Amino acid sequence: MKNICVIGTGYVGLVTGTCFADMGNQVVCIDINQEKIDMLHAGKMPIYEPGLEEMVERNVRAGRLSFSTSYDEGLDQAEFVFIAVGTPSGVDGEADLRYVRMAAETIARTMTAPLVIINKSTVPVGTGDWVADIISHTQPTPIDFAVVSNPEFLREGSAISDFLNPDRVVLGSLNSDAAEKVAQLHLALRAPIVVTDLRTAEMIKYASNAFLATRISFINEIAAICEELGADVKEVAAGMGYDKRIGRYFLDAGLGYGGSCFPKDVLALEHMALVHGTHPSLLRAVMDINRDQRRKVVHRLRKELGRLHDKRIGLLGLAFKPNTDDMRDAPAVEIGNLLRSEGARIKGYDPVAMHVAPRYLPDIVLTEDPYDLAEGCDAIVVCTEWNEFRHLDLPRIHSSMRQPVIFDGRNIYDPERMAGIGFRYHAVGRNRRLGNGNDVLTMPAMPDEL
Ligand code: UGA
Numbered sequence: 001m002k003n004i005c006v007i008g009t010g011y012v013g014l015v016t017g018t019c020f021a022d023m024g025n026q027v028v029c030i031d032i033n034q035e036k037i038d039m040l041h042a043g044k045m046p047i048y049e050p051g052l053e054e055m056v057e058r059n060v061r062a063g064r065l066s067f068s069t070s071y072d073e074g075l076d077q078a079e080f081v082f083i084a085v086g087t088p089s090g091v092d093g094e095a096d097l098r099y100v101r102m103a104a105e106t107i108a109r110t111m112t113a114p115l116v117i118i119n120k121s122t123v124p125v126g127t128g129d130w131v132a133d134i135i136s137h138t139q140p141t142p143i144d145f146a147v148v149s150n151p152e153f154l155r156e157g158s159a160i161s162d163f164l165n166p167d168r169v170v171l172g173s174l175n176s177d178a179a180e181k182v183a184q185l186h187l188a189l190r191a192p193i194v195v196t197d198l199r200t201a202e203m204i205k206y207a208s209n210a211f212l213a214t215r216i217s218f219i220n221e222i223a224a225i226c227e228e229l230g231a232d233v234k235e236v237a238a239g240m241g242y243d244k245r246i247g248r249y250f251l252d253a254g255l256g257y258g259g260s261c262f263p264k265d266v267l268a269l270e271h272m273a274l275v276h277g278t279h280p281s282l283l284r285a286v287m288d289i290n291r292d293q294r295r296k297v298v299h300r301l302r303k304e305l306g307r308l309h310d311k312r313i314g315l316l317g318l319a320f321k322p323n324t325d326d327m328r329d330a331p332a333v334e335i336g337n338l339l340r341s342e343g344a345r346i347k348g349y350d351p352v353a354m355h356v357a358p359r360y361l362p363d364i365v366l367t368e369d370p371y372d373l374a375e376g377c378d379a380i381v382v383c384t385e386w387n388e389f390r391h392l393d394l395p396r397i398h399s400s401m402r403q404p405v406i407f408d409g410r411n412i413y414d415p416e417r418m419a420g421i422g423f424r425y426h427a428v429g430r431n432r433r434l435g436n437g438n439d440v441l442t443m444p445a446m447p448d449e450l
Contacts, residue, residue, distance in 0.1 A: 172201020223429025233429030317384025
């Protein structure tokens with residue numbers, strides 16, 4: 001059992017703290033936001049993450065997990081302190097490090113015994129060294145400390161299982177004793193542990209996110225070519241995915257990547273590259289393709305419906321991906337804003353993100369369910385692939401729309417079936433009609449899906 005303090009109760013901090021408590025450690029999670037800490041004391045989660053509430057409750061009850069706004073309380077017994085604060089995009093895409101600086105300064109002023117300070121936030125390469133400088137310059141009297149970079153790879157919606165079953169744990173430090181201690185904390189996870197220097201660990205995080213974003217933009221570019229040549233991008237991705245060197249993950253064509261990580265991290269990496277004199281042309285292309293995926297929807301709707309002024313468009317799914325209520329950089333937000341700027345009237349439905357929707361799309365009309373959404377619509381755009389949308393009563397949707405136009409931005413429906421119901425159906429990279437002599441044999445399950 002180790003004493004751990006986690007600073008920041010966002011996705012990364014709250015999941016990290018709760019999982020370490022569940023692994024038997026004594027954890028205090030700190031946040032400067034009193035409202036969040038009050039919520040957590042009341043057993044309410046500031047974020048929607050499947051399984052988190054039960055895990056928090058279990059560990060609070062067992063006395064292993066507590067919440068506070070006080071660094072004194074958090075650092076009192078701590079041997080390890082994780083920094084897991086936000087690093088939003090600042091000017092020109094540069095990561096804004098004000099919260100990391102505040103955390104480092106407060107740790108330096110509060111610590112009374114040697115500490116291993118572990119940075120989990122996604123921070124520009126070189127930030128670990130900068131944090132070490134801040135701490136040694138702010139400490140009133142010198143106390144031993146070491147800084148370790150331990151980037152997080154968890155995804156919203158599957159954060160707990162990603163934390164507990166990581167593909168790898170990355171630790172960066174020039175202090176091998178500190179790296180060894182942090183490695184010990186992770187031994188129970190039985191994952192490969194990569195120990196490297198601070199800057200390399202920081203870069204591994206950016207390179208991983210940028211690579212996944214690149215795969216998404218790559219398949220979206222292939223989708224655009226498929227549309228012109230009459231091929232089906234879903235089957236192209238499946239056919240590519242059997243090659244072990246390629247794999248099937250992150251090859252779903254659609255409306256592009258969103259959320260609080262990929263857009264911000266690709267931009268920040270581009271910024272770092274530019275500032276240091278390199279030409280990140282691939283990263284730029286990744287971002288351009290991603291932006292175009294949203295614009296193309298509006299272009300296609302204009303071609304299908306004519307002038308969009310006063311047209312009623314339903315956004316089916318508002319969160320940036322399923323199993324989260326997060327709408328940061330969600331395709332629905334950009335598409336909604338583009339449609340609104342052309343005078344369209346926007347309706348929206350999402351199984352869990354409705355409570356945050358007005359913050360992102362102020363004049364959106366929210367509906368009870370997908371059927372209510374369809375009522376009187378000139379078009380529906382599927383923005384998020386929630387599982388329940390795959391099983392809708394589509395003939396019922398068809399009969400309540402004013403014009404039966406569907407833009408399936410996540411390729412969840414079968415083009416043939418949609419045409420059969422009578423929809424004017426659009427998808428991403430799928431204009432080939434199966435059953436017209438071009439049938440594909442039923443394929444066995446992909447290894448990744450087994
Ligand atoms: C991402 C990474 O996957 C995590 O490893 C990382 O820890 C996290 O960012 C972070 O840096 O904190 P997350 O943003 O939760 O996690 O979401 P993903 O599941 O990776 O999806 C990102 C976006 O890509 C979503 O908008 C999703 O719809 C889109 N996507 C994903 C596609 O368009 N196609 C795909 O094939 C896969």
